[in-house]
Amino acid sequence: MKSIITSVLFTAWCLGRNPAAKFICISYSDDLAHDLSNLTRRVLRSPLYRLIVPNVQLEKSAEDYIRTTAGGFRYATSVGSTITGFGADIIIIDDPLQPEDILAESAKRKYRSWLGSSVLTRFNDQNKGALIMVMHRLAPDDPSADFEGGADTILRFPLIAEADEKSYEYKGRVIYRRKAGELLNPALMSAETVDRLRHMLPPHVFASQYQQRPVVGGSGMYSVDQWPRYAPAEAGAEEEQGGSRRGLPDVREAHENGTPRSHRVHKDR
Structure with missing residues (x-):
């Protein structure tokens, strides 16, 4: 539902208000990007939409690229793809990582590198460009967390x-x-x-x-x-076993449920 509302209906609504608006819509996979692009095209061509906003006319309608006669467009692509040649007023990122990806640091580093080098540079006006991220939360360090501190609006x-x-x-x-x-x-x-x-x-x-x-x-x-968490105790104690020094005990404090508990651990030499 969140993908339909944001990537399909919101872009159609914006193009109805300003047929020259430019969108880059990014989804996790090519298949999903194309599906959402096809749904947007169906909305723009529907009799109800044309009745409400007759000024929106489509000049080009490819699988991943919809362009109006006023110069506005919706370009669909997937995470990791090249976006060279397109500049946008609004960029929408929809579920950039899957739950299994969030466990892999390499996947998160790759995504952040691509975001910084290929996505955030594509605004026509860096002062006015808007980035919309739509996703369910996955972890404290997921892609949403990267923008949460500086976001203008957060809907949760x-x-x-x-x-x-x-x-x-x-x-x-x-x-x-x-x-x-x-x-x-x-x-x-x-x-x-x-x-x-x-x-x-x-x-x-x-x-x-x-x-x-x-x-x-x-x-x-x-x-x-x-x-359990351990904190080093005072050092210096030695333990004799059978009249000979066999090891130096490591005394630590284990804090379990807020209650300190003493442990003595032997390390044989």
Whole structure:
């Protein structure tokens, strides 16, 4: 749904207001980029759209490139592709990484390198150009986190509202309002389904992808946050076993659940 709203309907709406607007729409794969491009073309050619905005006329309509007679366009491509030759007013990035990619540092480094060298340089006006990223959260260091600190606007829609959310109105009519504990769309996912899903998934997956509140997770077998933390104790103690010094003990403090616990570890020489 988020891809349809942003990459398809939003671009069609903008072109209706300004047929000269220029878009670069980036999806994870070529197939998805082409599917969204085809859906956009269907909207622009639909009788209802042409009735509402008759001033939008298509001059070129290829699989990945839609251009209006006013010079505006929507260019579709995938993550990692070359964008040379195209400059945009608005760039939309839709789900740049998949959940399995977020575990690989090499994949994240490759994406960030491509973003900086091939995407952020494609604005026609660096002062006015807008970047829109649409994705579900995957981890604390996912692509969304790179922009969160400097973003003009952040829209976050957790599956279960964790607090009373801001209401949105249009022409005096409330179009969105949610209280803490309410589901995003009970018609599509009931409370029973959500509860079952929460018990099936690892906690960090549910928190990130469904609640949009990413946390550091693990395999579910033994997470790194379960390891006890040790702080060095005062050194200098030696232990004699059988009248001969066999090893130097390493005394450490293990803090488990906030309670210090003493450990003595032998290191044979």
